[in-house]
Amino acid sequence: MKKLTYKFFNRKTALVARELLGKVLIYKNKDQIISGIIVETEAYVGPKDLASHASRGKTPRNEVMFGEAGHWYIYLIYGFYNCLNIVTEEKNYPAAVLIRAVEPLEGISLMEINRKTKKLENLTSGPGKLCQAFGIDKNLNHISALNKKSPLFIGDIGTKIPKSKIIKTTRIGVDYAGKWKDKKLRFYIKNNAFISKK
DNA sequence: CAAGAGATCATCT
């Protein structure tokens, strides 16, 4: 299996978001492996995107988004849940892809423990849920997925999602973003059981 | 099943 490279992430964010569908999110340390196929993403595309944290300038929280492509951006939302993003595009251009849902592949029994449920479709079908299932928290914020030592990275198992199976639509939970809320920057795999919302 | 409330805190104003 190939690991995704800097070149993959240093491109237009919407393109990266779309091509991440079918790739595999992997968390691996010396005694456990958890992985899942990415089935839903959203693009946050630059300083003018009012839905993006970066639209109001650089702050201590979002400065990772201004850094190099391939770094993880993880933040706490609503006081409860972590959201997992990967930085895209050139340095100093703030953009990232939010990974919203995956389809469980390996380590399902660990996910069940982390999520305190046995219902398969409820393990990783949302940004907060998948972080909980994988045990992802802010310890991983700011590190690079491209680094050999990173326990969290993305692999390519050669799956190609045909264009006819990719749904492109508006993002979730960004009603405050003015005209940007209507931009079609959310991508997911048609008829997949692990999508966060239809 | 759908709709609504409540949980809870880091971050920014």
Added chain:
DNA sequence: GATGATCTCTTGA
């Protein structure tokens, strides 16, 4: 002092 790139539980039909 307000609020959010969410989720779960309760209510009621």
